[in-house]
Every structure is written in C-alpha cells, then in structure tokens.
Amino acid sequence: MRIFVFTENHTVRVLFKGFERSRTFKVFYFSCSEMKRRIKELEGYDFFYVDISGQEQQQIKKVLSSVSRFGTHRYGIIDPKGALKDIPLLFFKGAADYIGTEVCKSGVSAARLKSALSYSPPCSDRLPSAPKTGKKSYILSGKDWKNIKVGHEYTFCMMFIELDDHVELKKKIGEDLLDSMLASFRRYIENTAASIQGRLWIWNEHNGLVLYPFDGVRCDAVLLGFRLMLFRKLICAENLPFATLFSYRIALHLGNTVYRKKGQTGTLVSDSINSIFHIGRNFTPPGHFYLTKELFGFVPEGLKPYFIPAGRYKEIEILRMKRPL
Amino acid sequence: MDISGWLVNLTARAVAESMDVRTMRHLASKLLHNYDIHERTGFPRNIAIPNKTAAEQIVKDLRDSGLFLEFVDLLIEIGNTGHMGRKYRVPHLREIVLEINKAGFVYDEEFKMFVEDSKLRRTKNWGVLREAEEYVFTFLRVDTVGNSDMVRKYPDELIQSAYFDLRAIVQKSVEKRNGRIWSWEGDGGTVAFYFSQKNNSAALSGIEIIHELFFYNAIRSRLAEPLRVRIAVHSGPCEFRFKCEDIRSEALKKIAEIESNYTKPGNVTFSSNVYYSLDPIIAEQLKPLDFEENPLFFRYELCWEENGKRVRNRV
Numbered sequence: 197m198r199i200f201v202f203t204e205n206h207t208v209r210v211l212f213k214g215f216e217r218s219r220t221f222k223v224f225y226f227s228c229s230e231m232k233r234r235i236k237e238l239e240g241y242d243f244f245y246v247d248i249s250g251q252e253q254q255q256i257k258k259v260l261s262s263v264s265r266f267g268t269h270r271y272g273i274i275d276p277k278g279a280l281k282d283i284p285l286l287f288f289k290g291a292a293d294y295i296g297t298e299v300c301k302s303g304v305s306a307a308r309l310k311s312a313l314s315y316s317p318p319c320s321d322r323l324p325s326a327p328k329t330g331k332k333s334y335i336l337s338g339k340d341w342k343n344i345k346v347g348h349e350y351t352f353c354m355m356f357i358e359l360d361d362h363v364e365l366k367k368k369i370g371e372d373l374l375d376s377m378l379a380s381f382r383r384y385i386e387n388t389a390a391s392i393q394g395r396l397w398i399w400n401e402h403n404g405l406v407l408y409p410f411d412g413v414r415c416d417a418v419l420l421g422f423r424l425m426l427f428r429k430l431i432c433a434e435n436l437p438f439a440t441l442f443s444y445r446i447a448l449h450l451g452n453t454v455y456r457k458k459g460q461t462g463t464l465v466s467d468s469i470n471s472i473f474h475i476g477r478n479f480t481p482p483g484h485f486y487l488t489k490e491l492f493g494f495v496p497e498g499l500k501p502y503f504i505p506a507g508r509y510k511e512i513e514i515l516r517m518k519r520p521l
Numbered sequence: 522m523d524i525s526g527w528l529v530n531l532t533a534r535a536v537a538e539s540m541d542v543r544t545m546r547h548l549a550s551k552l553l554h555n556y557d558i559h560e561r562t563g564f565p566r567n568i569a570i571p572n573k574t575a576a577e578q579i580v581k582d583l584r585d586s587g588l589f590l591e592f593v594d595l596l597i598e599i600g601n602t603g604h605m606g607r608k609y610r611v612p613h614l615r616e617i618v619l620e621i622n623k624a625g626f627v628y629d630e631e632f633k634m635f636v637e638d639s640k641l642r643r644t645k646n647w648g649v650l651r652e653a654e655e656y657v658f659t660f661l662r663v664d665t666v667g668n669s670d671m672v673r674k675y676p677d678e679l680i681q682s683a684y685f686d687l688r689a690i691v692q693k694s695v696e697k698r699n700g701r702i703w704s705w706e707g708d709g710g711t712v713a714f715y716f717s718q719k720n721n722s723a724a725l726s727g728i729e730i731i732h733e734l735f736f737y738n739a740i741r742s743r744l745a746e747p748l749r750v751r752i753a754v755h756s757g758p759c760e761f762r763f764k765c766e767d768i769r770s771e772a773l774k775k776i777a778e779i780e781s782n783y784t785k786p787g788n789v790t791f792s793s794n795v796y797y798s799l800d801p802i803i804a805e806q807l808k809p810l811d812f813e814e815n816p817l818f819f820r821y822e823l824c825w826e827e828n829g830k831r832v833r834n835r836v
Contacts, residue, residue: 426732429806430725439802498739502825519826 199223199309200238201274202231203247208274211295211304221309228259238269243313245295247274256280264289270334272312276300313412335452337409340393344409349454351410353417353491354468355394356476357385357424358403360443360483369438377437378402381444384435388424392416398461405472410450415494418487421446422499425485426520447476448487449512471512479509480516489513522648524584528620530577532589535596535613537576542569544604548595549579552588590626590635590649593617598633632716645701647715650761659719659756659795661700661727662776663691665708666749666786675744683748684708686737694729698722704765709750711765711773720756720798724821727752727789728806731823735834747835753780755792779818783810787834789821 199221201208212223226234228246235244246263248256256279263271272293273286280286283294293312295304313336337343337350344350359365359381366374382404386396389406394417398405408417424431424446432441451468480486486506487495492515495503506516536545542558550556562578564570583592597618600611618628625642626635637648650656665671665687672680684707691712692702700714700722714723730752738747757772775792784790791799791807796819799807809816823834 423736426735427729429802430729430732433721433725433800433802439800441802441805496740521824521826521831 198238198242200234200242200244201225201247202228202234202244203249203274204228205247205249205276208247208249208276211274211300214303214305215309218306221306232262235269243270243272243292243309245272245274245293247276248279249274249276251279253279260286260289264291270313270336274300334410334412334450336412337455339411340409341395344455346455346457349452351412351450351452352455353408353410353415354449354451354453354472355389355406355408355417355421356403356447356449356472356480357406358445358476360445362402365442373438377442380436381442384431388420389417392420394420395458397458403476405469407453407455415450415491417448418491418494419496419499421448421485421487422495422502422517425517428520443483445476445480445482446485447472447480448485448491449475450488450490471509475509475512475514479514483519485517486514487517489515522590522621522624522626524589524624525620528617529580529584529589531613531620532593532596532617533573533576533580535611535617536580537572538613539600539609539611542572542575544609545572545575545579548592548599548604549583551595552583552591553586556582590621593621594628594634597628629716636716639696639699643696643701645703645713645763646761647699647701650715652763653760655758655760656715657756657758658772659714659723659754660759660772660776661695661712661714661723662753662755662780663687663709663712663730664751664780666751668708671744679743683742683744686741687734687748687750690733690737691730694726694733698726700726711776713759718800720754720795721800721803723754723756724789724791724795724799724803727754727791728803728821731787731789731821735823749786751780751784751786752789753777753784753792754789754795755779756795756798783818785820785822787822791819791821793817793819 199212199215201212201223203225204227209225215221215223231246238244246259248259251259260273270292272295273280273291274295276297278297280294283296286294293308299308334351335349337352359378362374365377369377378401382396382399385404385406389396389408392408394406394408396404397407406417408415424444428444429441433439436442449468449472451466451472453466453469454464456464475486475488487503489512492500492503502518503515504518506514508514546556546558549558558570558575558578559566561582562570562574580589580592583589596611596614599609600614603609621635622638625638626648627638628634629636634649637644642648665684687708688705688710691710695702695712695714698714699716700712702710703713704711712723712726730750734748734750742748753776755772755776757770757775759770759772760768762768779790779792790810793816796804796807807819807821810818810820824831825834826832
C-alpha cells in the first residue's frame, strides 16, 4: 500500500522513518506543487498526507478545500506547528488523520496508519460511488465486521455465486428436490464464507451475494473462490444432497455499498452491486470463476498462472480461472 | 474404557428387569463361548438363579473380559428389533448410552456398535477393534516422489518441514473421514478406513490430498520444486494389530505394489475392488489405467483446461 506525502519540508521524512523497511507500506515524497498530478496516480486503497507547515492561513484554506474536493481517497494533514485552529472541521470535510505538534515529535506508528486507513469519515456515505473508470474510493471496512455500521458506505469484496442449469435441474429432479438442493447449497456457501468473515447478504432463488470485509491488505475470498472451484467434485460428493455433480459459477469484485442488514437491501442503489450481478449472471459462463482485475493483485503469486484475461465488462477488466478437470 | 460401578449396576438392573435368566445366558454366550452361569454364580444346576444375581454376574464378567460395550450393543439391538422372535423392552438404555457417550464413545447406527467419538479421541482401532482379529479395511498409501533426491538436495530443516506439512495434509484429509494413520515413515505412510463408507472415504481423501498439495506447492512450499506424491487405494482383509510392523497382510502387500508399480507421480490409483463400490459421482472422476476390457486399476489425476485441451497439473 502506498502513502504519498506532499511536503516542502525534508524534516517531515523523520515522521515516516519507521516505514522504510515496511512491506505493507511504501512511502513516497513529492512537492506540494505536484499534488494534483500525483493524486491521479493513486490506487484505490492508497493514502496521502499534505504538509501545511510554512504556509500562510489563506494558502492553508486553499489547500484544504482542494484536498477535500479530491474526495475519492483517504488523506491526512501534517501540521507540525499547530497552525490549524479548527481541527474537527478537517474531519467534517473528510480527512482521516491529523498529525499535529505532539505526534510530530513521536513519529507516525503503523497502528496509527492502519487506524487512519480504516477510518470512515462521517461524510463517507456522501462520497461518490465507484466511478466507471475502475478507480474507486475505497472505504476500508477492516478485517472483520466489528467496525461496520448499518447505513454507512464501505468497500467490500463481493462474491456472486449461482447454481447453474437450474431450469434443467428442475425438469430432471423436480421442484421439491431442487428446493432442498438449493437450501443445502445456500447453507454450505453460508458456512464456508463465514469461516473467512463472509456474510451471505442477498439470496435470490438460485444465486446469492456474499460480502467480505476488505482491509486493503489481503483478500481471502480470492483463495476461497479458487478452492470452491477446485474442490467442486468433493463438495458435491460430500456436502450436497443427491450425490450428483452440480455446477456453479462464481464472480468476485471489489466495490462500495452502503451496508444494510440482510433482508433490508431491496431499495439499495449501488453501482458495484449492479456490476457484480451483471458480471455474475451475464458475463460468467456456467462452471467458471471470474474476478475483476483489482482483485487479481490479491491472488497469491503461485496461483496467478491459473488466471487468464477474459475481456472487459463495461470498463472493468476481468480474468477467469482455468477450469480444473 | 473405564466402566464405573454405577454403570455396571445400572446395566445389570436393565438386564434383570427385561429378560429371564435363560435369555441372559444366551446373550452372554454370544460373546463368551460356553459361558456357564451356574459355574460363575456357584448356584447348583438344580436351583434357579435369581434374575438380579444372574444379571449382575453376567455384566461383571463381560466388563472384566473387555466386552461391556459389545454387550450394550446387543441390548440396543434386542431393544430395537427383539430377540428370537420376541420383543423386549430394555429399561434405562437411554441413561446407559448417555453414560457411555460421556466416556467418549458414540453409537454407530450403521455398524450397530459403539465406536470412539473422533471429536474427542482418535486411536488406531477406533477404540473397538480387537488385537489379532481380522477385519476388512480400505487402505490408502502415500509416498513422496523422489524422496532420496530431495533429502540429498535440500537442507534437513527444509525437507523435514515439508514432510511435516505433508503429514498434516494427509492427517487432516483422512481423519475428517474417520480414517486412521496406522504408520508414517517420514515421507509417507499407510492409512486405514473401517467404518461408514470406507471406500468412498478413502477415495475422497486421496483426491483431497492431491488438491491440497497443489495449494501447498503453489502457495506455501519453500522447496524449489513441487512436492509430489503417489497415492494408492485398495481394500482387503487384514488382521488388526496395534504394532503395525507385526501385521502380515496380503492387502498391505498389494497396496504397496499398486503404489510403487502402477501409480504415476501426482496420481491416485484405485484397485478395481474399490472402484466398483464407489459412488458414481466419485467413480466418474476416475479413468482406467490401461484400456483393457476389464481394467484392474483406475486413476485420478488433477488436470487443467488450457486452450480447450486437457493439460496435466504441473505444480
């Protein structure tokens, strides 16, 4: 994860000295004049700090109003001289961290940086939803559900899963048996997802959507999707009724949505949820596992050769997992 | 299993209240041949033994002979289906079974016997198989491909850690299907399945080990090459012995032969006697090893779809 620091002051580097050898965080320093250009390079879960030391009050106001307009990334303000009078206002405008005089003396810790990254400002639900360019505003929901509140927007890893050929199955085994099969399938997905903090959030007749909290560092749902495809035959033999080889498709996407309780999602409007349902239903063929490019970065190196480009859905690049036979 | 005095008394009461001495003696002689209740109790043959005395003596003798659980198996069976055409209502059975459950044994409806609760304890004999008695097992044998080369090529710490991981994968796959590792020699070992659908369980374990090793090689392994195994699955009669090295069994010889002579690296080979009893959903995943009319062996191999073709797993 990258941290961009915009500063004219070399002594600010001391604040981030602890991250020089960090594998999780890479810190880059730029001049404030480069801010507008460099911010465009930020990926979804990157973070930036702006150092306002040595600037006039009028200049500070200008900087603050411009950073709050960027809106799509988490940011913090570095204020070694305590020049800001109204600090809470910063947070009202969407900042996620403020490094004042005291913190400047002790330096920034990894724990603080993680807290800033997972901090969801009160105005986050007003932040724009994922733009269609694929670059999103990531509102990290964390490792688990502890800090996720109903009514707030967060970034989740979204897993669409559907039992294939249900029309044929209905003809073959009848409606009652299909219902019982779907209930077992749903239960299995629910339990398996729960083992890595996933929650089956929406369930339609033959498909569902599982949400996994996303902390920007790891995404175990990628591995789970891979396992569900690789172990399909064993799952059908041991965990689903009728000992028949069923087929299912999986699509995985990273997106934002306001979190609501299960069963209260009927009126939810979310571009990301629309996208995942479209990718799952219309783009992913039966028996396949597709994931969007952003998530490919979370695929362990050894498994990357098992994914190949599968085209684009709207402007989202998609990869598909090779099928185990 | 430690059998408390309370459980012995309760069982004796259940027996005394549900049947006459003749039936008791008949049940006891099913487990202890030529069991003589008069000799055991000291009552002359021309004097009737009171129900309570006979029941207490029988339950005590069966406990001392290590046949207490088998006797309760019989009580459950006659409580469910009767004995020699007559129905019996055996009181206190529920309490007896609960007490046995507490000691770590569960009643297996399919086999109509108590077996150890694998959530609490896992022993080589499932807590019930007897030394030197013959049973029909399904065996799974795992062996690492190129063990000697790997031992020479890699530092000891690295190779030991890889083999430790392999054992953990095998153990997890087999024990969740009620299999038991009977022997393990560094780079491989032999697993036995006895209860439930043992052929299906062994087959699914073999396939799962291959898949888990794929993940291990792709994600976790510190070796420069994939850790690969050969797995064989075969079923046959075998004497049970706690010391594996004392077992003389044709089935174990056969599985060693199948593993070393008929199994390719990364494959699971199944003998035909296992294959023909597998559920169709599993059997459909296997291919004959040779294309003869009556193939003797079948194999499973993880393959991937690549450019519309079937390609062998390389990891």
